[in-house]
Amino acid sequence: MGSAGQRGRPRSGEADVRLLDAALALLLDRGYDRFSVDEVAAKAGVAKTTLYRRWPTKDHLIVAVVARLQDSVPVEYSGDVRSDLTRYLGEIAAGLDRMRRAGRPATSGETSAGLVAEVAAAAARHADVGAAVQAMFHRRNALVLALLGQARERGELHADVEPEVVFDQLAGALYYRLLITGRPLDAAYIDRLVGSALRGASA
Amino acid sequence: MGSAGQRGRPRSGEADVRLLDAALALLLDRGYDRFSVDEVAAKAGVAKTTLYRRWPTKDHLIVAVVARLQDSVPVEYSGDVRSDLTRYLGEIAAGLDRMRRAGRPATSGETSAGLVAEVAAAAARHADVGAAVQAMFHRRNALVLALLGQARERGELHADVEPEVVFDQLAGALYYRLLITGRPLDAAYIDRLVGSALRGASA
DNA sequence: CGCTTTACGCAACAGGAGTAGCGAAAATCT
DNA sequence: AGATTTTCGCTACTCCTGTTGCGTAAAGCG
Numbered sequence: 001m002g003s004a005g006q007r008g009r010p011r012s013g014e015a016d017v018r019l020l021d022a023a024l025a026l027l028l029d030r031g032y033d034r035f036s037v038d039e040v041a042a043k044a045g046v047a048k049t050t051l052y053r054r055w056p057t058k059d060h061l062i063v064a065v066v067a068r069l070q071d072s073v074p075v076e077y078s079g080d081v082r083s084d085l086t087r088y089l090g091e092i093a094a095g096l097d098r099m100r101r102a103g104r105p106a107t108s109g110e111t112s113a114g115l116v117a118e119v120a121a122a123a124a125r126h127a128d129v130g131a132a133v134q135a136m137f138h139r140r141n142a143l144v145l146a147l148l149g150q151a152r153e154r155g156e157l158h159a160d161v162e163p164e165v166v167f168d169q170l171a172g173a174l175y176y177r178l179l180i181t182g183r184p185l186d187a188a189y190i191d192r193l194v195g196s197a198l199r200g201a202s203a
Numbered sequence: 204m205g206s207a208g209q210r211g212r213p214r215s216g217e218a219d220v221r222l223l224d225a226a227l228a229l230l231l232d233r234g235y236d237r238f239s240v241d242e243v244a245a246k247a248g249v250a251k252t253t254l255y256r257r258w259p260t261k262d263h264l265i266v267a268v269v270a271r272l273q274d275s276v277p278v279e280y281s282g283d284v285r286s287d288l289t290r291y292l293g294e295i296a297a298g299l300d301r302m303r304r305a306g307r308p309a310t311s312g313e314t315s316a317g318l319v320a321e322v323a324a325a326a327a328r329h330a331d332v333g334a335a336v337q338a339m340f341h342r343r344n345a346l347v348l349a350l351l352g353q354a355r356e357r358g359e360l361h362a363d364v365e366p367e368v369v370f371d372q373l374a375g376a377l378y379y380r381l382l383i384t385g386r387p388l389d390a391a392y393i394d395r396l397v398g399s400a401l402r403g404a405s406a
Numbered sequence: 407c408g409c410t411t412t413a414c415g416c417a418a419c420a421g422g423a424g425t426a427g428c429g430a431a432a433a434t435c436t
Numbered sequence: 437a438g439a440t441t442t443t444c445g446c447t448a449c450t451c452c453t454g455t456t457g458c459g460t461a462a463a464g465c466g
Contacts, residue, residue: 006411006412006463006464007410007411007412007463007464007465008410008411008412008413008462008463008464009411009412009413009414009461009462009463009464010412010413010462010463011412011413011414012413012414015413015414032328033328036451036452036453037452037453037454038451038452038453046414046415047414047415047416048415048416048453048454049413049414049415049416049455049456050413050414050415052453052454052455053413053414056454057453057454058452058453058454081404081405113323113327114327114328116327117320117323117324117326117327117328118324118327120320120323120324120382120383121320121321121323121324123320123382123383124316124317124319124320124321124382125235125236125317125320130385133383134383134384134385137383137384138384148404156405157404157405158402158403158404158405161399161404162395162399165376165392165395165396165399166399166404168375168376168379168380168384168396169372169373169375169376169396169399169400170372171375171379171383172371172372172374172375172376172377172378172379172380173368173371173372173375173376174375175375175378175379175382175383176371176374176375176378176379177371177375179323179326179327179378180323180326180336180337180340180374180378181337181340181341181371182333182337189368192365192368193368193371193372196364196365196368196369196372197372197400197403197404198403198404198405199361199403199405200361200400200401200402200403200404200405201284201351201360201361201364201369201400201401201403202284202359202360202361202401202402202403209433209434209441209442210433210434210435210440210441210442211432211433211434211440211441211442211443212431212432212433212434212441212442212443212444213432213433213442213443214442214443214444215443215444218443218444239421239422239423240422240423240424241421241422241423242422249444249445250444250445250446251423251424251445251446252425252426252443252444252445252446253443253444253445255423255424255425256443256444259424260423260424261422261423261424
């Protein structure tokens with residue numbers, strides 16, 4: 001009766017959720033580095049080989065967990081580009097802070113950005129993970145790109161503005177600041193950033 | 204006769220260079236993933252413990268190698284902000300491409316950005332590496348920040364331009380594009396990026 | 407019902423990161 | 437010279453990632 005089923009024994013859907021749940025839980029209180037694949041399998045009550053059949057690498061597993069966290073990010077339009085951008089970048093920054101706290105167990109509020117950097121590294125290491133990460137960011141950012149395009153057609157932005165480039169500037173500045181310079185990503189900075197991108201530097 | 208020497212047997216300076224040289228060589232033709240600390244020590248003809256006394260982690264070693272590559276990047280002023288920025292960002296992009304080729308051995312011209320992502324991840328994993336990476340980027344970018352400040356004082360840029368924010372936008376866009384979206388970092392993109400940052404998005 | 411295919415659990419393994427313990431070497435201090 | 441301190445080389449070890457092989461379970465196919 002199987003509609004278009006494959007041949008052999010089907011994958012245990014329960015194993016999938018138990019593994020992802022266990023992985024998320026361990027990630028949250030161990031942090032990335034003390035996160036062990038063996039332990040995930042043990043905590044999920046599943047053989048390690050079963051885990052590796054689904055995610056061939058620790059990197060793949062981590063990205064899958066993060067991707068599940070990233071789903072469902074609502075964006076609302078208010079009509080004013082500046083306030084829309086400010087709010088959206090604020091949400092990104094808050095999400096980064098959530099991941100920051102996930103990346104480092106508890107005490108070391110220091111360096112920041114653990115998970116974001118690990119995801120970027122995983123994307124660089126495996127082509128398929130890279131594609132998944134690209135898709136994840138693409139989904140997440142599509143609405144903002146559309147927002148920029150609409151504002152341009154409304155005449156609120158220059159006619160020759162390229163939404164993609166403007167968005168690279170904004171998001172890039174956030175990640176650069178988070179990963180490289182390590183300076184704070186607070187509301188004041190986001191205001192300055194949006195202001196700078198909208199106004200332009202030239203006199 | 205030792206002027207202000209420490210107490211015991213001094214570190215072998217020769218070991219330092221032989222290790223760094225071996226590490227660089229292996230990094231260049233193995234790529235980051237197939238890069239093994241054991242192998243570095245073997246190729247340098249040095250005990251593994253001697254290596255770990257200098258760099259307590261593979262991450263530390265990698266960053267030390269990359270930092271040595273990054274030294275001595277000359278920047279020239281022409282007086283015109285646009286062309287100066289374009290040239291400097293072009294140099295960054297070229298450097299990234301060098302690291303890209305270093306990160307991946309040869310055939311897989313695909314995903315890109317290996318080393319950059321690894322360095323960012325290493326910075327996030329260890330506080331001391333993070334400080335070193337920050338310092339490395341700070342040194343590297345100081346001249347450009349000064350350039351922006353001078354252009355502002357010349358009146359070529361808005362009086363309330365914040366060089367730090369503008370630079371975040373420019374550099375951040377490059378790294379974001381390299382690490383996340385994976386789209387090409389060619390001269391045409393750099394022109395569009397500089398143009399967008401200088402002009403501003405608002406109509 | 408038997409055959410085939412795929413997933414599962416288990417156990418053993420290869421390889422790399424990082425650590426620990428030991429004797430010997432190279433420096434300084436008294 | 438002798439004592440002290442630190443490095444060096446070596447070996448052995450632990451922990452983790454990822455793989456392999458095998459017997460068994462769960463599905464579809466004839």
